[in-house]
Amino acid sequence: MAGRLYGIGVGPGDPELITLKALRILQSVPVLAYQSAEEHSSVARAVIAPHLAGNQIEVGFHFPRAQNPELAKPLYDQAIAPITEYLEQGLDVAVICMGDPMFYGSFMYLFTRLSDRFHTEIVPGISSPMASAAALGVPLSYRNDIFSVLSATLPIEVLETQLLNADAAAIIKLSKHFHKVRSLLEKLNLLDHAQYIERATMSDQKIIAIADVDAESVPYFSLILVPTKIQF
Amino acid sequence: MAGRLYGIGVGPGDPELITLKALRILQSVPVLAYQSAEEHSSVARAVIAPHLAGNQIEVGFHFPRAQNPELAKPLYDQAIAPITEYLEQGLDVAVICMGDPMFYGSFMYLFTRLSDRFHTEIVPGISSPMASAAALGVPLSYRNDIFSVLSATLPIEVLETQLLNADAAAIIKLSKHFHKVRSLLEKLNLLDHAQYIERATMSDQKIIAIADVDAESVPYFSLILVPTKIQF
Structure with a gap:
């Protein structure tokens, strides 16, 4: 009998912000898998490290950052081959990812390739917009807000256009695009209303006024929230 | 010394989908509070029931559903008076709410009234769009999706307009507006692509084809996901 595939969201970074369900599955499956580039260790692996006994098989896989997703497809197939093998052998595999698996998560590449062949279960995780609103102490959206x-x-x-048509927003994937976003917020008079946070809920979390952020050193794990303006 | 206020997201409904941090705080505070109308018990209280020893003070409060939020403000102040009293007595109070406290959550009414007077900490929770995507097995949004x-x-x-300008969406607060939304999805040729779910992750969760949903009996805890169309 083939193994089960689990897609597990480990949340935003604080090891205490994983769910009881994620913990139960992570501690019981024989195989853990995570995206891990050659030169970096896995951030998601570090989040769950305090919860692991160290007696599980671990598989790193690497999706190339491709400009053209079509060209990358065979490379993705190749990247997940070890996971497929364990599933075929009958071993359950938990693929861990930061935040939530189905919400801007790399697990979706595995889901579309494997969920028709293997029993698949998704465990949702705390996503960065909610984690950031909590860490910043900012009510994000309410009532009929878009x-x-x-x-x-x-x-x-x-x-x-999108910011003008929404009541609240989270702007993700800032990195080298930070300067562009800051200029836009200034133009829209949102510079004082919007909030910037790096590595929300991680041990090295930073909250910085947007005007003071060094645009040259904005990490991947950062975002800007434009909270609701409703008074309540 | 005054007590601490905690705003705790208990997630979408499955008691296993609360975080370790939420569990720790819920089990250690002397006072639990939750929104509870006179004739209904609290859904959030039911979610955490399996985790409670039953030795804590519990406070229900009720926000009237007001058409005019301005008129409701004094009623909100009145509703949270018992919570304020416990905090003034030096007792920590955990206010629980479904999903995430800062994301369409009623905790925001308490936050704006109490966070300048009492030390306040927010524990984010799994929100219904992510929980629903997991339960439906539907990749929700990816890459540069709006x-x-x-x-x-x-x-x-x-x-x-919003659906035409987004790559993916969650439509919440369906209840008596379901028929309107279904007509719109039909007009936009999204009826087969969009997905409906009731009480995602709860024991009585239901997934129903949108065409088959009885528009007269759509509960508050329901939503429609319009997932990304990206192929990957």
């Missing part, structure tokens, strides 16, 4: 998640990689005109 | 949360209470023209 809330949007926007990628900073989008053209500035698109970001502007 | 993801929006839309309230079904919005005018149909607004919903249409």
